[in-house]
Amino acid sequence: MPRVVALMPMRHSSERVPGKNYRDFDGAPLFHHMLGELHACDQVSQVVIDTDSATVTEQCRAHFPDVVVIDRPASLLGGGMAMTEILRHDASIVQSEWYLQVHSTSPLLRSTTIAAALATLDASRDHDSLFSVTRLQTRLYNEAGDAVNHDPAILLRTQDLPPLYEENSGMYVFTREQVRAGRRFGDRPLLFEIDPLEATDIDEESDFVLAEALHRLQSEGKL
Numbered sequence: 001m002p003r004v005v006a007l008m009p010m011r012h013s014s015e016r017v018p019g020k021n022y023r024d025f026d027g028a029p030l031f032h033h034m035l036g037e038l039h040a041c042d043q044v045s046q047v048v049i050d051t052d053s054a055t056v057t058e059q060c061r062a063h064f065p066d067v068v069v070i071d072r073p074a075s076l077l078g079g080g081m082a083m084t085e086i087l088r089h090d091a092s093i094v095q096s097e098w099y100l101q102v103h104s105t106s107p108l109l110r111s112t113t114i115a116a117a118l119a120t121l122d123a124s125r126d127h128d129s130l131f132s133v134t135r136l137q138t139r140l141y142n143e144a145g146d147a148v149n150h151d152p153a154i155l156l157r158t159q160d161l162p163p164l165y166e167e168n169s170g171m172y173v174f175t176r177e178q179v180r181a182g183r184r185f186g187d188r189p190l191l192f193e194i195d196p197l198e199a200t201d202i203d204e205e206s207d208f209v210l211a212e213a214l215h216r217l218q219s220e221g222k223l
Contacts, residue, residue, distance in 0.1 A: 001122035003045035004173065005096035006038050009072075009086050010104055012053030015079065017205055021104050022055050025208070026215045031056065031104035033215070035064055040111035043118045044100065050090045052077055068094055084182045091179045099179060101172040105202040107215055109170050109194070117192045121173055129178060129185035132170035132192050134199045137161045165191050168199040197223060 010021045010031060022029040031049075038047050049060060050070040060067045070093055076086050091099060100118070102109065121130045137158050140148040150161055171192075172184050197218075200211045217223045 004098040004100045006047045006100045009050040033107040037111040127190035128188045130173040130190040133165035134168045136164045
């Protein structure tokens with residue numbers, strides 16, 4: 001696989017955690033941590049940030065001058081805008097055969113994990129794209145109270161249940177053709193399992209507090 005272009009879209013505002021993308025997180029603005037991991041990954045040839053935030057733009061110019069910043073057009077603003085439309089727009093400006101999408105809100109994702117995912121996809125002949133997942137081996141029920149992945153009359157140990165996999169939004173790898181078609185992965189995606197700690201995603205205020213504590217432990221070599 002050739003080297004990839006990394007895409008990291010970010011909005012200035014956030015409904016549930018105000019200003020989370022540039023809020024201080026363990027000593028640096030949150031999005032700086034993911035940029036550091038991307039810069040440490042040899043397979044990433046270019047990092048692109050799509051944003052409507054003057055704060056993010058100014059910090060990139062000051063601290064990450066090699067990052068390409070795309071000003072998000074008015075037609076793509078708003079929390080209800082489909083992410084695939086934003087990615088398609090970005091890919092039309094910075095062209096590449098392959099793209100990697102990550103989020104600033106996954107600050108525990110390591111460059112080594114990203115590199116391993118890209119290498120695994122490159123070595124595969126059976127897959128045309130990739131997204132990261134978290135393994136679930138727990139008793140699950142639907143809204144009606146029906147068991148989804150187990151027989152309540154047979155209490156298997158949870159570790160013996162057939163695993164299910166949750167799309168965790170940690171990373172996506174897709175081709176130019178796929179994103180042009182408005183898709184974030186192809187017909188035969190590789191489900192790449194990552195450590196649940198690295199899959200930590202910040203959606204709520206409690207997530208921010210937990211992720212920051214885990215990141216501090218990770219930085220100290222305790223995780």
